[in-house]
């Protein structure tokens with residue numbers, strides 16, 4: 385994987401996407417979802433992907449996760465481990481909170497005695513220390529997403545891929561989880577690729593906000609978000625930049641509609 389020299393700072397690209405295209409189906413049913421998308425994510429970066437509905441954001445994440453194959457171009461994660469987190473926590477209802485977090489530990493071959501201890505540590509990280517023995521149905525939506533985050537962290541991945549993870553939560557819960565995710569990202573030196581529809585959320589969280597065009601998805605703009613952290617989603621700086629990006633997105637959606 386490439387080591388880039390930028391302004392004297394050594395950075396390492398952990399996700400390298402170059403001219404990646406994805407076509408679903410074939411012949412007269414072929415649908416071009418992504419059209420020559422290029423994007424590099426550096427180690428430790430928090431990159432948000434934004435775009436109109438159906439522009440291929442989830443498709444790009446599933447390609448990076450290796451769940452589907454690219455139709456053209458180059459996609460290289462250097463063999464790094466990636467973990468995925470979705471809008472729905474998708475916890476196993478018959479397992480306890482701890483049991484859900486222990487599952488990826490088991491798949492990694494971590495011993496039976498060690499797993500509950502490691503799960504307890506991860507539940508502390510997401511501030512669910514006292515909930516190890518609860519079942520998913522006993523938790524709120526925000527708490528279930530915390531468990532899903534702990535489970536993703538349990539995979540010990542280099543890259544965390546998040547597909548609208550807070551999309552189904554109320555604004556206050558989402559706000560709290562933004563703070564938590566930012567803290568965990570920093571403490572654990574994670575690299576995050578985060579898909580969202582919510583422009584403010586993208587500016588609240590991202591080092592960069594990458595805007596995709598309407599289908600077929602192409603990168604049309606890559607905004608660097610330089611505001612000091614931690615940010616508030618309702619701060620004047622975040623609102624102003626979100627306004628600028630929203631205008632760009634609206635123009636793109638209108639262009640596509642014409």
Ligand SMILES: Nc1ncnc2c1ncn2[C@@H]1O[C@H](COP(=O)(O)OP(=O)(O)OP(=O)(O)O)[C@@H](O)[C@H]1O
Nearest residue numbers: 408409415417436437438439440441442443444599
């Ligand atoms: N497995 C599939 N088979 C066929 N077409 C698909 C498949 N997955 C996605 N598509 C199509 O590819 C396009 C991109 O879908 P994708 O879900 O990646 O977009 P998105 O930007 O994540 O959308 P949204 O923001 O609405 O979640 C859409 O037109 C969708 O219908």
